[in-house]
Amino acid sequence: MAIDWLARMRFMFNKATARIDSRLNLDDIERYWNYPRAGDPFLEAYQESRRLTGSTDDLAKQMRFHTLMQAVDRLASGRVVGDVAECGCWHGHSSHMIARALSASDWAGRFLIFDSFEGGLSDKGVQDRAQQGDTDPDETHRQKQLFASDPQAVAAVLRPFDFVDLHKGWIPEVFAEVEGLEARRFALVHLDVDLYAPTLASLRFFAPRMNRGGIIVVDDYASSHFPGATSAVDEFIVEHPPELALAGQTGGMILLY
Template structure:
């Protein structure tokens, strides 16, 4: 999720067996060592990013690209519920800049507490306790310094984009139960072409569907990051309370296991 963002709660010698295998973590350690010691400046390494980006993260970027193509001709902004360190948010922003450089109406809006989960609902704890994520606790997935870091990333992103006198990316910090309602008061015109649910937990996911689903026109895309995920059952429970699963077609990608989506009105 990361409706909240997240401080690393694991050291290089630890991993969450619910989401990562020992092999995965060994691979990350080897990759980090390779990145730090390979030749080239930091910018040159970024320019050759495919050498360093884990295939899982590259797959998630490709999934976002495919989602963006689905909503390219749909009016409305992209709302990401759960920003973490901002990789997904800036992916959507840069895709918009590349594929539709003159669409100044498409805003990229992210919501996150950046202090972790504000609370855990009993719905989040349903199922087998041993299968729950180690992050499923109050302040789980806290991201110290991430908010300020993302603002800096947006500042750099704005330097070279078209029509940069129009604001493009907005990050809303705080408890979503409070910030969502206030945001809609401040921006009553909001129409949403893509709602990306990555809060992981029950309460903010349900609020997002209550507040934002009525603003999604036919053809817009509703994205789930933890649907059918045993480690975070709250998202699925909230979706099932708010939507009739029999009436929507939930699609997935054959190259990315977690992300799924439904096209509104399909």
């Protein structure tokens, strides 16, 4: 029997987050309506990069990435200038999407990526253990290993893009290891480091180095599994308010500078 994939996607969408009205019909979202009929540029790029990197997929992630790629398109169109940084790349899904979009534009700069790779997650603090954050040492270890990745595999996927620099190490120590990083100015920064300490450290490092009109995208904002990221963002924007802060309904936060 044929599978009604649109019905299946609706079910997955509603299961992904209870914050979304269960009556939402994916037929009402243009890109999902077009995709099986005439194609959709975002979903095609998303799925190609996902396959190349062997990355995970769910509808909430697709929507966060859609927001991220709108920020990338803004940079690619020349409306803001500067380098790009990503903290936490895992298998390189978002890294590949960003790099491919930038390579097709007139943007000129460096794309700097920071990740512990084999190290997995940083050590959790008290802010990371609220809500659904775990308290069991075995679960902590499992999560730490789950988010480990192979730097050589990520480098291979990104090899076609000569403007990409991979930096292996823990945040924030790795920032001091990159020559000239403190003097760089950024147009876009993507933070996906899950936990309180590296999220806050990344915000403190990059926010003062954003060019006017630059954007920081925090992937883990409002995640019940990684509450520390939300705490870090909320704490930071009280101390250092951006021009605009926008939270996504399926998670994620955009900070405009």
